[in-house]
Amino acid sequence: MIDLQKVCYAYEHEVALRYIDLHIEKGDSLVIQGPNGCGKSTLIKLLNGIIFPSEGSYFYKDHEISEKTLKDRQFAKWFHQQMGYVFQNADTQLFCGSAEEEIAFGPIQMGLPEAEIRQRTEDCLRLFGIEKLRERPPYHLSGGEKRKVSLACILSLNPEVLILDEPLAGLDEKTQDMLTEFLQDFHKAGKTLITITHNRQLAEKLGKRFAVMNEDHELETL
Ligand SMILES: Nc1ncnc2c1ncn2[C@@H]1O[C@H](COP(=O)(O)OP(=O)(O)O)[C@@H](O)[C@H]1O
Ligand SMILES: [Mg+2]
Numbered sequence: 001m002i003d004l005q006k007v008c009y010a011y012e013h014e015v016a017l018r019y020i021d022l023h024i025e026k027g028d029s030l031v032i033q034g035p036n037g038c039g040k041s042t043l044i045k046l047l048n049g050i051i052f053p054s055e056g057s058y059f060y061k062d063h064e065i066s067e068k069t070l071k072d073r074q075f076a077k078w079f080h081q082q083m084g085y086v087f088q089n090a091d092t093q094l095f096c097g098s099a100e101e102e103i104a105f106g107p108i109q110m111g112l113p114e115a116e117i118r119q120r121t122e123d124c125l126r127l128f129g130i131e132k133l134r135e136r137p138p139y140h141l142s143g144g145e146k147r148k149v150s151l152a153c154i155l156s157l158n159p160e161v162l163i164l165d166e167p168l169a170g171l172d173e174k175t176q177d178m179l180t181e182f183l184q185d186f187h188k189a190g191k192t193l194i195t196i197t198h199n200r201q202l203a204e205k206l207g208k209r210f211a212v213m214n215e216d217h218e219l220e221t222l
Contacts, residue, residue: 001026001192002047002161007056009042016042018217019056026160029193031203034213040196043213044163047194048085049076081110084159093150094138099130102138102149106157124152127182143170151179161192168199180205 002024009017016039024030034040045051046058049065058065060079070076096102103124107117125131128148133141138149147170154162167183168176183206187193195206203210210222 001061003059004046004053005057005059007046007053007058009039009046009051009054011042015217017046017053017219020219022211022219022221024192024194026192027187027190029187029206029208030195030211031207031209032194032196032211032213032219033198033203035215038213038215039217040213041165043219044085044165044194044196047163048083049079077110081157082160084154084157084162093153094146097137098135099138099141099149099152100125100134103152103156106153110157120156120158124156127155128152129178144172144175147171148175159191161194162186163194165196166199167195167197168202 002022004020004022007017007020007022008015018039020043032040032043042051046053049070052058052065052067060082063069063075063079065079070079094102096105100121104117104121107120112120125134128151130145130148130152133145133149138146141149147167151167162183164183167179171179180202183193183195187206187208193206195202197203197206212220212222214220
């Protein structure tokens with residue numbers, strides 16, 4: 001389903017990915033580990049079509065993902081709906097006036113019927129136990145609350161692939177357990193998970209396959 005072939009990426013003065021070959025099947029759960037600065041977040045940005053290979057190619061369901069192919073708005077919409085990406089920093093993701101609007105935003109953009117939008121919004125509020133936050137402006141919420149709202153936003157799109165960068169960071173124990181269980185169920189439902197985490201327990205609970213990035217920005221699948 002996801003196929004990276006000899007992908008390289010460099011920021012202006014900094015190589016971040018070096019000849020990455022990665023193949024992920026539908027229903028896989030891949031955990032990626034590696035030291036700070038090795039390129040994990042860069043890899044995730046690339047998988048999400050936020051940045052593009054400087055060299056090599058990226059295919060999703062046999063479609064090439066590049067700056068050029070994502071210029072087709074229909075295609076870009078389809079692709080971004082398939083990929084659910086939870087940012088490491090929730091602040092960059094939240095911009096609506098209330099948590100409820102924030103969660104409904106994606107489904108509205110997808111052009112879903114109103115009843116479906118309402119249903120998905122309610123389901124996601126309930127899933128994360130954040131019904132009480134529905135009218136609050138997201139930028140006034142606590143870190144953990146923001147994280148829940150941004151997860152709810154992603155899941156309201158019903159993505160095929162969920163990509164997470166340190167999903168448990170900054171969450172209290174109860175929320176960590178709830179989220180871990182949710183992610184296990186998401187995987188059991190046949191969805192694809194890609195998780196970056198330094199949390200050994202989470203890695204053990206979620207990982208079906210493991211990969212490590214090294215300081216030379218290469219990826220070794222184990
Ligand atoms: N926007 C950027 N501009 C320049 N260099 C960057 C940028 N983002 C990340 N880098 C550099 O690219 C390398 C990989 O970063 P990153 O993918 O964030 O690593 P990780 O997530 O594994 O900690 C690091 O050396 C980092 O300093
Ligand atoms: Mg990172």
